[in-house]
Amino acid sequence: MQYHTPTSFDDAIAIAAQADGVTRFLAGGTDVLVQMRADILTPDTLINVKGIDGVKDITRTPEGGWQIGIAVSGAEMTEHPELGRDWPGVVEATDLIGSTQVQGRCTMVGNLCNASPAADAVPAMVAAGITVTVSGPDGTREVAVEDIPTGPGKTSLASGEMITRITLPPRGENGGDAYLRFIPRTEMDIAVVGCGINLRVDGDTITEARVALGAVAPTVRLVAEAAEAIIGTTLDDAALAALAEAASAACSPIDDKRGTIKFRTHVAGVLAQRAARIAYARATGQKDS
Amino acid sequence: MALDDRKTSGFTQVGTRPNRPDGLDKVTGRARFGADVTAPGMLFATIVRSPHAHARIKKIDSSKAEALAGVKGVVTRADFATGLTGENWNILENVMAGDTALYDGHAVAAVAATSALIARDAAKLIEVEYEILPHVTDVDAAMADNAPVIREGAADKSVPEGMHPNVVRYHESGHGDVDAGFAEADLVIEDHFRTEATHQGYIEPHACLATLGGDGKGELWCCTQGHWNVQKICAALLGIETANLRVTASEIGGGFGGKTAVFIEPVALALARKTNKPVKLVMPRPDVFKATGPTASTSMDIKIGMKKDGTITAAQGVFRLQGGAFPGAPMEFTAMCAFAPYALKHVHQVGYDVITNRPKQAAYRAPGSPMAAFAVESVIDELCRKLELDPIETRLKNASKKGTKASFGPMFDQIGLVETLEAAKAHPHYSAPLKPGQGRGISCGFWFNHGGETAVTLALSEDGTAQLAVGTPDIGGSRASMALMAAEELGIPYENIRVTIADTATLGYNEVSHGSRVTYASGLATIEAARDAVGKLCARAAAKWGIPEDAVKWENGCAVPSGPNAGDFDPMPIAEITKRMGATGGPIVGHFEATPEGAGVSFATHIVDAEVDPETGKTSVVRYTVVQDAGKAIHPTYVEGQYQGGAAQGIGWALNEEYIYGDDGRLQNAVFLDYRIPVASDLPMIDTVIVEVPNPGHPYGVRGVGETSICPPLAAIANAVSAAAGVRLRELPMSPPRILAALERQRDG
């Protein structure tokens, strides 16, 4: 195994582009190092990204959104004085990963590129409409988060490509987001279902919404029908019922040791309702319930 | 024991809560656990395990592994003793497969190399050719006519004619005429219950360091609940003499019964013998799950009859336990504990020990009893509900007392069940209001407790301090309790006693730390050894004073004349006697060796409040109170720790822990991420009440407390969850999908 500590994205990409065999980037390492220790995967090339300039920075974009460095951990996102005011759902989703120790290391990009269907940060990122900058030997492109994972453990990144930046859109007025997951315990568990919701209101009425589900399909699901079920409503009982139905209908989960198809499908609807209530309360300026 | 040797009041040290002597070492990292030792030239070992649930081993080719640089030796079954019988054969067969791999994770070979990574790579190069055989992992399926036979001839004589060969032992007990009893009942409830296997879940994996030379002499350092047992078994499996193997127990990071068995130690010794080097072997966590003992899984039928006033008229239970591919599932304990809390005229219980393609079960805290309580106490709860009776009053009405003929045969001596029920009834928890969505559950639980072979020595130092050597690994703060008891007898400060877990070469045989026996049996031996030393101290004082030995008694750490007629001498402190012991007759050492048989049985009553989310089926345990009889709490903090630990493990067992097998018979969740023991945030503060009804069989009245605490939780939680959900849960774990399915079945009628 070759271990590299590049100090620039150009160097990192050059190393990745020339590498043979299996390449992994080392961000927090809470997936990569665990997989190595458990003898699941030993990369031929391991590229530590934490020495690259600016990867630990959280900055405002000129448009009023946020740029988050690829090595920023969940705990650092929580500690940022303003980020969580704009995007509480994204921050909570990233900072509920694992335990306090894991939260000090784990990153959004690592969570996304590990490409687990149950990744917690990802549905919240999709709901928020986050994009990532993908750079490689052939140039740079801006990609929506939902287009990164292509299947369990698989991404749309070509070999030699890496994510160099995360961009959160401007929060704007009267918006709110939320993420909830179901686990049988209270922490240190893998999501059996996850749901991220981001919406905007005009008065009491929802005008925009994005609903994303995790752990109910091979990749994160952005569910347009679920969003449509609540757009134009005041999140009344009928809207909530339609939301749950649309969320459940979008599920194509598996039966496994963590949950049954039936259970996941049902709980997706329940979580969608609960997350929508929190996002709605945040958007309308009510106190978190 | 003569009655006047008993002391039940006037303690000066016993009952206090000093810091544990091993505490500083543990919080500073100085304590040495199984994996913490090294030896010059040490090799690292990895075990190759079967990926199949059941397969004939056709060929093992280790030539590629042996060709790898750094590899020093490979062992297979051929490197162990032959001609073993009985349990020794079972253990060897489990430690290293013979012709057949009997479960996913069964050891088939092992390799030692100069680094752990080389050993890991070498293990992958060992080629094993298997012929896959049909498998069965479920207890009921394994008893069915068409079930694959795990091993012909494994059954003993207890099994009735006509049973499937996978049924290897049978038990029947009880008294009276249950049919007559059921006829007297106003309501009879009969139900079926199932529990899944759970692992003891100790945080420290098994680990050892072994040497074994060409002269047949060996040393073994390992993490175990009983090193004399390790010594005896390893000697047999390696074909060497017992005394030639010296075993030292490391600090232990949890055992809960699972470290009373032997798994990796014989393998490390075989590799050490083959390579003539020290060999270290540390089990990875997945191997711990796959190849060390979980508890048995069960399938149970319970029938209980009750009168309108709450009197139980008859009770009967059928208990089917699978304990993996070898005999030993503790079904007789399940059967015998099931109805023990109740004074019954008519009771009958039947047990089946069934083998399957799973790992050999090992003891887990009160082996077999928690499952029995789950089934029986669920039915009692249902009877109380239907007959509108208070669950504690009903249990009081039927409670076993001194003089009751126990459901498993003998007559109870002084016991504390009624006292735990009364204390539970009086506890504010029992009358606290519940919030909507919450339910309350009650359960009693019973465990026998155990004495066992025990040897202790107490050597006095020249300055009047004492070195106490016991042979029972400290799995729950027992060194603190031993020091308190010795300090009480010697009349010297707690801090002046250093307690060591001695190795096998320095004490007589000590049975493993199991059966909640340590504070009872090693405690009794410690008290007796201290009294032996006190006798010798008094003799030295008597000689000095020139008076008869029996004219001297021991008080507050000093020899004093026993009365005015004995003479007028100033008290002689311990240090004054020990300072001169070399010149007055030599070292002063007290010792005691025995197999004490007066371990008093113990009962507990638990109260649980649970809240169920009806939309997701998720349960939160919101309040928990343990009430248990300790006989006498030597160090109350560690008694409370045992109570809380039993409840915590019970919560895991009840709600989320389970062995999940795929259709291929392979274990699907051999990591802590998917084998869900409770994390700290899953638990409420667990409240404890120590009841003290002295055990007549111990000088201070001690009863073991380590196991009874896990007997009531499964039932108490199931009763609380069933009350909260409004539907009876009869299968463990009560995982969210299972609760949601039960709610749905109920809605659909």
Ligand SMILES: Cc1cc2nc3c(=O)[nH]c(=O)nc-3n(C[C@H](O)[C@H](O)[C@H](O)COP(=O)(O)OP(=O)(O)OC[C@H]3O[C@@H](n4cnc5c(N)ncnc54)[C@H](O)[C@@H]3O)c2cc1C
């Ligand atoms: C105890 C424990 C608990 C956990 N609990 C959870 C949980 O609750 N929820 C959850 O979702 N996950 C959980 N995880 C998994 C893990 O912590 C998360 O997926 C985490 O977000 C991964 O981030 P990381 O920075 O550590 O990634 P790494 O391990 O450093 O990397 C993960 C993957 O991302 C790739 N990668 C990293 N950076 C880049 C980049 N810039 N460009 C392209 N690819 C990149 C790597 O090549 C690798 O494939 C847990 C892990 C552990 C050990």
